[in-house]
Amino acid sequence: MADEITEALEKIFSVDSVLYQERGFQRRIGFGERPALLNIDLANAWTRPGNAFSCENMDVIIPAVQALLTASRAAGIPIVFTTTAYDVTASSPSDMGLWHKKIPVELLQAGSEDCQIDDRIAPLDSEFVIQKKRASGFHGTYLAGFLRAHQVDTVIITGVTMAGCVRHTTEDAIAEGFRPIVVREAVGDRVPGVTEWNLFDIDAKFGDVESLARVLEYLGKIENEGNT
Amino acid sequence: MADEITEALEKIFSVDSVLYQERGFQRRIGFGERPALLNIDLANAWTRPGNAFSCENMDVIIPAVQALLTASRAAGIPIVFTTTAYDVTASSPSDMGLWHKKIPVELLQAGSEDCQIDDRIAPLDSEFVIQKKRASGFHGTYLAGFLRAHQVDTVIITGVTMAGCVRHTTEDAIAEGFRPIVVREAVGDRVPGVTEWNLFDIDAKFGDVESLARVLEYLGKIENEGNT
Amino acid sequence: MADEITEALEKIFSVDSVLYQERGFQRRIGFGERPALLNIDLANAWTRPGNAFSCENMDVIIPAVQALLTASRAAGIPIVFTTTAYDVTASSPSDMGLWHKKIPVELLQAGSEDCQIDDRIAPLDSEFVIQKKRASGFHGTYLAGFLRAHQVDTVIITGVTMAGCVRHTTEDAIAEGFRPIVVREAVGDRVPGVTEWNLFDIDAKFGDVESLARVLEYLGKIENEGNT
Amino acid sequence: MADEITEALEKIFSVDSVLYQERGFQRRIGFGERPALLNIDLANAWTRPGNAFSCENMDVIIPAVQALLTASRAAGIPIVFTTTAYDVTASSPSDMGLWHKKIPVELLQAGSEDCQIDDRIAPLDSEFVIQKKRASGFHGTYLAGFLRAHQVDTVIITGVTMAGCVRHTTEDAIAEGFRPIVVREAVGDRVPGVTEWNLFDIDAKFGDVESLARVLEYLGKIENEGNT
Numbered sequence: 001m002a003d004e005i006t007e008a009l010e011k012i013f014s015v016d017s018v019l020y021q022e023r024g025f026q027r028r029i030g031f032g033e034r035p036a037l038l039n040i041d042l043a044n045a046w047t048r049p050g051n052a053f054s055c056e057n058m059d060v061i062i063p064a065v066q067a068l069l070t071a072s073r074a075a076g077i078p079i080v081f082t083t084t085a086y087d088v089t090a091s092s093p094s095d096m097g098l099w100h101k102k103i104p105v106e107l108l109q110a111g112s113e114d115c116q117i118d119d120r121i122a123p124l125d126s127e128f129v130i131q132k133k134r135a136s137g138f139h140g141t142y143l144a145g146f147l148r149a150h151q152v153d154t155v156i157i158t159g160v161t162m163a164g165c166v167r168h169t170t171e172d173a174i175a176e177g178f179r180p181i182v183v184r185e186a187v188g189d190r191v192p193g194v195t196e197w198n199l200f201d202i203d204a205k206f207g208d209v210e211s212l213a214r215v216l217e218y219l220g221k222i223e224n225e226g227n228t
Numbered sequence: 229m230a231d232e233i234t235e236a237l238e239k240i241f242s243v244d245s246v247l248y249q250e251r252g253f254q255r256r257i258g259f260g261e262r263p264a265l266l267n268i269d270l271a272n273a274w275t276r277p278g279n280a281f282s283c284e285n286m287d288v289i290i291p292a293v294q295a296l297l298t299a300s301r302a303a304g305i306p307i308v309f310t311t312t313a314y315d316v317t318a319s320s321p322s323d324m325g326l327w328h329k330k331i332p333v334e335l336l337q338a339g340s341e342d343c344q345i346d347d348r349i350a351p352l353d354s355e356f357v358i359q360k361k362r363a364s365g366f367h368g369t370y371l372a373g374f375l376r377a378h379q380v381d382t383v384i385i386t387g388v389t390m391a392g393c394v395r396h397t398t399e400d401a402i403a404e405g406f407r408p409i410v411v412r413e414a415v416g417d418r419v420p421g422v423t424e425w426n427l428f429d430i431d432a433k434f435g436d437v438e439s440l441a442r443v444l445e446y447l448g449k450i451e452n453e454g455n456t
Numbered sequence: 457m458a459d460e461i462t463e464a465l466e467k468i469f470s471v472d473s474v475l476y477q478e479r480g481f482q483r484r485i486g487f488g489e490r491p492a493l494l495n496i497d498l499a500n501a502w503t504r505p506g507n508a509f510s511c512e513n514m515d516v517i518i519p520a521v522q523a524l525l526t527a528s529r530a531a532g533i534p535i536v537f538t539t540t541a542y543d544v545t546a547s548s549p550s551d552m553g554l555w556h557k558k559i560p561v562e563l564l565q566a567g568s569e570d571c572q573i574d575d576r577i578a579p580l581d582s583e584f585v586i587q588k589k590r591a592s593g594f595h596g597t598y599l600a601g602f603l604r605a606h607q608v609d610t611v612i613i614t615g616v617t618m619a620g621c622v623r624h625t626t627e628d629a630i631a632e633g634f635r636p637i638v639v640r641e642a643v644g645d646r647v648p649g650v651t652e653w654n655l656f657d658i659d660a661k662f663g664d665v666e667s668l669a670r671v672l673e674y675l676g677k678i679e680n681e682g683n684t
Numbered sequence: 685m686a687d688e689i690t691e692a693l694e695k696i697f698s699v700d701s702v703l704y705q706e707r708g709f710q711r712r713i714g715f716g717e718r719p720a721l722l723n724i725d726l727a728n729a730w731t732r733p734g735n736a737f738s739c740e741n742m743d744v745i746i747p748a749v750q751a752l753l754t755a756s757r758a759a760g761i762p763i764v765f766t767t768t769a770y771d772v773t774a775s776s777p778s779d780m781g782l783w784h785k786k787i788p789v790e791l792l793q794a795g796s797e798d799c800q801i802d803d804r805i806a807p808l809d810s811e812f813v814i815q816k817k818r819a820s821g822f823h824g825t826y827l828a829g830f831l832r833a834h835q836v837d838t839v840i841i842t843g844v845t846m847a848g849c850v851r852h853t854t855e856d857a858i859a860e861g862f863r864p865i866v867v868r869e870a871v872g873d874r875v876p877g878v879t880e881w882n883l884f885d886i887d888a889k890f891g892d893v894e895s896l897a898r899v900l901e902y903l904g905k906i907e908n909e910g911n912t
Contacts, residue, residue, distance in 0.1 A: 008236035016419035023280040024332035052251040097605035104252035133598040134403035140598030142589040148861025149553035163429040168399045175362035177832025191244035201391040325833035361826040368826030370817040376633030377781035405604025464692035472875035479736040480788035508707040560708035590859035619885040627852045631818035647700035657847040
């Protein structure tokens with residue numbers, strides 16, 4: 001089934017890309033000079049099996065993120081992780097806002113192991129974990145101000161899910177004045193076709209979708225300026 | 229080709245919906261008590277042929293929006309239009325931010341006929357046109373504060389494009405605390421498959437996709453409280 | 457000294473109020489129908505002596521907040537606390553952004569007793585504590601979306617400091633579409649004259665400054681609708 | 685009277701500054717490397733006599749802003765003007781949100797001469813005028829994203845009023861990650877004492893208050909990189 005879906009989608013993208021390119025879409029935003037690495041929702045609820053939020057393809061995504069973490073730490077760039085979590089049992093009214101009316105966010109209890117970043121890609125003590133309540137890593141968080149204060153101009157984006165938090169984060173990133181670079185091998189979702197489609201939309205309109213190899217090459221050229 | 233694409237996508241959505249429903253996604257957010265009508269980028273650059281931004285299916289979209297405008301005016305609810313426009317020729321540095329590095333927003337000159345709302349669905353003098361710079365109607369605008377000041381809890385969303393401004397607006401709407409209702413017949417895009425896929429993603433995670441008939445029925449029951 | 461300052465300020469306010477009222481400022485925004493209680497930075501660093509952030513007048517402020525908490529819990533309205541805290545020792549670059557370049561926020565270690573809400577006004581398990589990084593309770597937090605999702609139209613504001621977090625929160629509250637009511641006996645600061653001057657500015661332009669008695673009377677009339 | 689007020693306030697600030705400095709407040713944020721000039725609400729309603737919004741001291745403020753414009757244009761830095769304006773007569777419900785319940789914003793009709801920038805400091809065609817609805821130049825506008833897209837790290841702030849739009853803009857600027865520099869001779873208000881007090885609060889907590897001479901000296905050293 002997955003192959004059939006991929007094949008069907010590739011045909012559609014091929015037709016659509018002709019029109020986009022004739023019209024001046026699908027341009028390259030390019031890499032800037034001061035990147036940050038932004039890892040969206042790579043907590044156990046998404047990276048491990050058996051959860052309503054579990055995603056596919058972790059045997060590719062986790063090693064890709066590991067490689068990006070190694071390169072980013074060597075380059076000394078800011079690294080941010082997000083997770084999505086709520087005071088589910090206690091709060092009245094709920095910090096889930098309206099989102100539990102669409103998806104099962106009531107399963108994401110703040111402080112639970114489910115909401116902690118997967119220990120295969122564990123943050124160092126010096127790296128941030130932002131606990132967000134909405135899909136975008138920028139929405140209702142101090143992320144944009146934090147990145148600006150540190151003069152970041154480019155966000156390398158990894159994580160899940162493509163149709164949810166990664167997509168909304170990417171849209172917000174360019175709106176907030178940052179160049180979004182989405183790493184193809186480091187993002188995913190949980191239903192067939194969704195990753196491909198959302199990468200296609202993003203590359204057409206909101207940010208550049210780049211291969212892991214190309215992003216690692218870019219990070220290798222960033223000079224480590226030490227902590228400022 | 230369009231039929232083939234639709235058929236291929238329907239198969240994918242069918243498979244994906246089984247998984248989503250097993251997992252507790254695709255819930256109904258439902259209609260609230262105080263709606264506003266939000267028409268995204270139905271300006272001539274998008275609604276008329278011959279522009280890089282021109283969209284398909286206007287023979288369905290325009291009448292749907294006309295019906296929604298009539299019902300919304302009868303109900304006395306707030307009506308907002310957005311357009312996207314820039315001081316293209318003059319500004320240095322540009323108010324396009326980074327977006328012209330992905331899509332041809334340099335074609336959208338503020339004050340031009342292209343950026344005016346299509347006169348088949350012209351705003352009344354009492355209705356707002358918000359000139360935005362980014363994809364979302366909420367991003368970098370006073371829309372959220374305006375809607376909250378008038379105690380709106382639900383946004384009925386129409387317009388274009390599904391993969392761009394309508395999608396981002398819908399994601400922001402639920403994040404900002406409003407129930408997004410996207411009207412299936414009143415939204416569109418410019419490349420095959422994009423509208424269907426983005427409606428599928430939105431209905432799974434961010435807002436309810438509803439038929440024009442159902443939304444008109446809902447609006448018919450809203451009491452007109454007059455201006456407050 | 458304090459009496460002299462108060463006297464000098466009262467004279468200035470009297471002169472200024474004449475001009476403001478002639479010009480149509482100092483209007484009443486009034487109470488709405490769905491209030492929330494918003495307690496700004498009443499954590500130990502501010503409410504207890506011996507800290508760079510310690511504020512004056514806690515023998516008045518704490519009982520006032522206690523009374524407001526009792527009334528708000530009886531009315532069943534949303535109650536939110538904020539604190540300001542950072543990953544001071546570990547993070548590189550810092551989540552303090554630029555603020556430690558003006559004030560000693562490096563003293564506010566997340567998780568420390570200093571950053572916990574004073575236990576004389578301890579939150580119930582069902583009440584939120586939002587850990588913010590900036591002055592305003594709305595800036596870089598999910599507060600506005602949360603309040604809108606629960607259809608709040610009025611925010612009763614207490615806490616410290618008047619020239620910092622309370623002031624910025626009040627300005628943002630009206631911009632976001634909420635009626636700000638600042639409770640005179642429940643707010644304070646750490647240097648003479650600052651509380652009086654900022655209350656004067658706020659009442660002229662951004663929100664109503666009301667007495668504790670009047671706010672308690674208002675809360676007494678709010679019907680407890682139970683949890684929704 | 686004005687002298688008496690100034691004298692009384694100077695005494696208070698002197699006392700308060702001792703405490704602030706002992707506690708580690710009133711630090712210097714300093715100038716960054718990529719400034720923008722941000723002129724708040726220097727439209728005729730504020731700069732000319734005879735309006736409810738008219739401010740004092742324009743014989744000092746206007747020449748100061750003229751000098752800053754000349755220096756900023758020579759340096760080739762981004763220049764932004766704001767004005768506050770509404771669709772007063774037509775809109776229902778109003779884009780004034782809740783603000784007309786505190787101050788007479790119903791006098792500020794979009795498109796009127798009152799809401800145009802004073803022609804003694806007229807924007808060039810290449811410079812932005814942002815029409816805002818709230819006090820802060822950042823709130824409900826694309827300003828933060830625009831500045832970040834052009835890698836600005838410092839905002840030189842002028843205009844009126846100190847207790848309203850200049851104050852809120854400055855608070856938001858540091859929260860958004862920009863270094864705020866408020867130019868003492870280039871800001872004002874309409875009632876005695878307000879300018880002094882708000883400059884005192886800002887310098888203690890949110891941004892540096894600097895003399896015109898010092899800011900001009902700084903701008904003189906910025907290299908003009910041409911348009912990017």
